[in-house]
Amino acid sequence: MADVNVLEESGEAEVCAEEERERSPERQSVLQTAAQMNLPLWMFLKMVARPNSEPLAEDSIHGMDEENNSDTDSGNRDPVCYADIDMFCENEEGKTDQKKQKKKKKKKKKAYTEKFRVPMPSEVADNPVLRKYWAQRYRLFSRFDEGIQLDTESWFSVTPERIAEHIADRCRCDIIVDAFCGAGGNSIQFAFTCERVIAIDIDPEKLRLAKINATIYGVADRIEFVLGDYLKLASHLKADVVFLSPPWGGPDYQHSDIYDLNAMPGFEADQLFALTRKITPHIAYFVPRNANIEQLTALAGEGGRVEIEQNFLNTKLKTITAYYGELVQDGEEC
Numbered sequence: 529m530a531d532v533n534v535l536e537e538s539g540e541a542e543v544c545a546e547e548e549r550e551r552s553p554e555r556q557s558v559l560q561t562a563a564q565m566n567l568p569l570w571m572f573l574k575m576v577a578r579p580n581s582e583p584l585a586e587d588s589i590h591g592m593d594e595e596n597n598s599d600t601d602s603g604n605r606d607p608v609c610y611a612d613i614d615m616f617c618e619n620e621e622g623k624t625d626q627k628k629q630k631k632k633k634k635k636k637k638k639a640y641t642e643k644f645r646v647p648m649p650s651e652v653a654d655n656p657v658l659r660k661y662w663a664q665r666y667r668l669f670s671r672f673d674e675g676i677q678l679d680t681e682s683w684f685s686v687t688p689e690r691i692a693e694h695i696a697d698r699c700r701c702d703i704i705v706d707a708f709c710g711a712g713g714n715s716i717q718f719a720f721t722c723e724r725v726i727a728i729d730i731d732p733e734k735l736r737l738a739k740i741n742a743t744i745y746g747v748a749d750r751i752e753f754v755l756g757d758y759l760k761l762a763s764h765l766k767a768d769v770v771f772l773s774p775p776w777g778g779p780d781y782q783h784s785d786i787y788d789l790n791a792m793p794g795f796e797a798d799q800l801f802a803l804t805r806k807i808t809p810h811i812a813y814f815v816p817r818n819a820n821i822e823q824l825t826a827l828a829g830e831g832g833r834v835e836i837e838q839n840f841l842n843t844k845l846k847t848i849t850a851y852y853g854e855l856v857q858d859g860e861e862c
């Protein structure tokens with residue numbers, strides 16, 4: 529009890545009690561034992577609070593946890609003394625403090641995340657088709673919350689970041705043309721692996737979005753944004769590699785068993801390739817996962833090479849990329 533009071537009192541009374549304690553034989557023996565055992569402070573104080581107790585065995589020290597709170601239940605042990613509780617409480621509080629701190633940190637982190645989490649835009653909220661893509665937004669752009677902007681078509685057309693990153697790695701070169709750049713999913717990644725990216729889109733809104741998104745990734749200055757019709761611009765372009773990711777006619781492409789690459793008016797694969805080959809034979813063609821493989825193979829031409837790559841995300845087949853010319857990796861000839 530005295531110890532408890534000492535802990536709570538201050539001034540003269542505290543000094544007196546302290547002196548008294550200092551003189552007590554128990555204190556002396558405890559101090560000696562503490563020194564011999566090289567005990568930590570909390571242990572030392574616990575022993576002071578147990579005037580006639582033996583030093584706790586090593587096991588008891590390690591066993592000091594919530595279960596030991598029930599000191600009184602433990603048969604041979606001394607009845608609980610207040611100082612014990614104080615020490616224990618201090619210890620418990622320590623633990624509680626840690627928990628509180630952790631909770632606080634978690635709360636802070638959550639608040640931070642909430643603060644910077646982008647709310648679902650109304651055009652997504654109002655469109656059940658787009659909501660699926662919203663759920664995948666961090667797969668599309670890992671830095672989505674930093675201000676990535678997409679319009680309706682881009683939501684379902686943009687290449688998921690991991691896939692775009694992989695394609696960009698395979699297309700390393702000096703100058704690459706991203707013939708249908710959209711909101712920039714591929715162009716951004718090309719900017720990390722190529723010296724120069726020429727990003728073309730027929731829709732000015734797409735270019736606006738692509739610029740914003742490229743700025744977020746810090747690569748806008750490595751991309752030349754060109755507004756225009758690739759089919760018309762192609763004959764004026766020079767590049768080492770061309771990446772083709774034309775519109776597939778929206779998410780409905782999934783409804784056919786085999787997607788006919790020559791069925792898209794304006795973007796028939798044969799025509800697209802005839803034009804692009806005038807720029808370079810090194811072409812990466814991004815097509816639906818149900819694309820006609822025979823058509824992809826035929827595009828390589830007589831004696832030409834093609835590599836057909838399935839792009840998976842979390843074990844789900846998402847898309848196919850067909851590589852032509854020197855983009856085909858050695859030993860993977862078809």
Ligand code: MGP
Binds near residue numbers: 684686776845
């Ligand atoms: P998806 O099939 O619409 O999505 O597109 P998902 O999540 O596989 O659909 P689910 O219903 O099977 O769950 C898959 C990916 O294809 C998209 O993330 C885009 O990268 C790409 N993609 C889809 N469309 C409709 C187009 C398109 O018209 N053009 C281009 N270039 N890419 C597209």
Ligand code: SAH
Binds near residue numbers: 682773774
């Ligand atoms: N790979 C892009 C998505 C491309 S979607 C990304 O990851 O973000 C296809 C894009 O082709 C659309 O943005 C559409 O505006 C554009 N497009 C359609 N016709 C075009 C044409 N004739 N020339 C250039 N771009 C065109």
